[in-house]
Amino acid sequence: MKFSPPILRRVLQCLLAAAFLFTLIEGVVLRLT
Amino acid sequence: MRKLGIIGWVCVGMIVVGLGLRVASVGWNWFIHGDVQIDASAGATLVTYGKLMGVEEGQPLLLEPTQPLAQHGPVWAVMGAGLVRLMGWEGTVENAFFALRLLSLLSGIAVVALSFAVAKQFLNEEDAWVIAACLSLSYLLIDYSGNGALYSLQTVFYLLWVLLMRREDWKWRAVSIGLLDGVSYLMNFQSIILLPASVLGLLLLSRSHWKRRVVDCAIVAACALAVASPWFIRNAMIFGDPLYSHYINQIYVFIKAGVPPLANGRYEPSIAEWFSILWGMIHTWLPNNLYYVSRKLLVILPIVFPFAAYGLLDYVFSWSRLRKMLPIVLVLGFHTLLSVAWPVAKFRYLVPMLPFVLLIAFEQMGILQIRSGVRHIVIGMTLAAFAGVAFLTYHSVPTHTYYYDGAITQDAFHGTQEKDFVRDNGYFPRPR
Secondary structure, eight states: OOOOHHHHHHHHHHHHHHHHHHIIIIIIIITOO | OTTTTHHHHHHHHHHHHHHHHHHHHHHHOOSOOTTHHHHHHHHHHHHHHSSOBOOOTTOTTOOOOOSBOOSSOSHHHHHHHHHHHHHTOOOOHHHHHHHHHHHHHHHHHHHHHHHHHHHHHHSOHHHHHHHHHHHHTOHHHHHTTTSOOTHHHHHHHHHHHHHHHHOTTOTTHHHHHHHHHHHHHHHOGGGGGHHHHHHHHHHHHOOSOHHHHHHHHHHHHHHHHHHHHHHHHHHHHHHSOTTHHHHHHHHHHHHHTTOOOOTTSOOOOOHHHHHHHHHHIIIIIHHHHHHHHHHHHHHHSTTTHHHHHHHHHHHTTOHHHHHHHHHHHHHHHHHHHHHHHSSSOOGGGGTTHHHHHHHHHHHHHHHTTOOHHHHHHHHHHHHHHHHHHHHHHHHHSTTOOOTTOOSSSOOTTSSOHHHHHHHHTTOSSOOO
8 A cells, every 4th residue: 555645644633533532531531631 | 704793793792801801810910920020020120220130039029139130031021110110100019010910911902903913814804803702712811911921922922923924025024023033032032932933934935036035034133133132241241141041041951850060059961961851851841741732722722722733734734735824833833842842831831822723723624614504603612612611710710810720620730730829828818
């Protein structure tokens, strides 16, 4: 599979979504940041 | 404005309420917080003794000229002293502090107005109203419009810089940017980030020949140095080191990094110790602070912050969008980088970030081509969320102050520093 910028963009978008999810659970819900 | 209809009038209403809360914030902040005492004392000693002096820690309201001002630049203190003189008040720390609160009020109002102007230039009038309304009801900006701290003026300078960068055809652009860089630096040393931002902005954004761009960069550097040089000369004469202010501020870094002082009390890290500081910065301070800043922005910029995060990510893959937003990205990027590389990213470092994060968030919303109805629902929810967070924050601390964070959410140390500060110093209830 060719590693092109659109794929990289999607991967980074997914990582960002995961980071927000982690922050919401760890930071906001559990410790109120 | 006409297109926005009801939301437009809601924005105007929120801006008016925000302005009222800013005036009230001057009253809530009747007691002095942290670093503000440095500027208030320096302003008072300038009026009384004709010298910019510091103050012993723990004695915030004593007018004792103990040591020359070094930790902060002179601009904010001089502005406070100027207002005290203008009003014909006595040169006390209380009066200088009140003058600084009034100046922070003016700066806080200017932040909203200038953010509107920047948003109108970079985005459109609809977004400009919504951004102004959000900023107007941001409790962080409300508090920093009345607590006498210099961060609202720093935000004003950043926004002015962005507006100047847009005026490509103005022949005095490089000179005015250089002067602004110099004054901003002397107002808060953190604003030194405007220098690399200016160089990159002039090199990347200008349409003129590369020689012209290099000359513009040189003009900016020369003007900034000319403005800052009296301060360097003064420090060389008093302390024997033109960059003594930076040494004083670096001591904080050395202490946090565990670098021991020499036998004479001075800090002179070895090359190995400098590398250890750099490693700690990259390995520990930067990621932890970046996470703190991100989760803080998620709360104080409700709903819109994820849009900004995705917008920044998309800029990596779109030069045309990045080019359009480059002045905003440069200021936000350099300011954030400096803030998170510091041992502890203080809550107050977030103040100048807010307008720029909102601008990027709304640019991203515009690109997403959301249907008009859905877009208005998102905007309505965002405005309601900003009002809700402001309401909760107002009720979270009895004094309604917010300097140290730790209201509704934890501060950088996972504590409630503002509440602790208010309680430990007996600032509530307010004495009559």
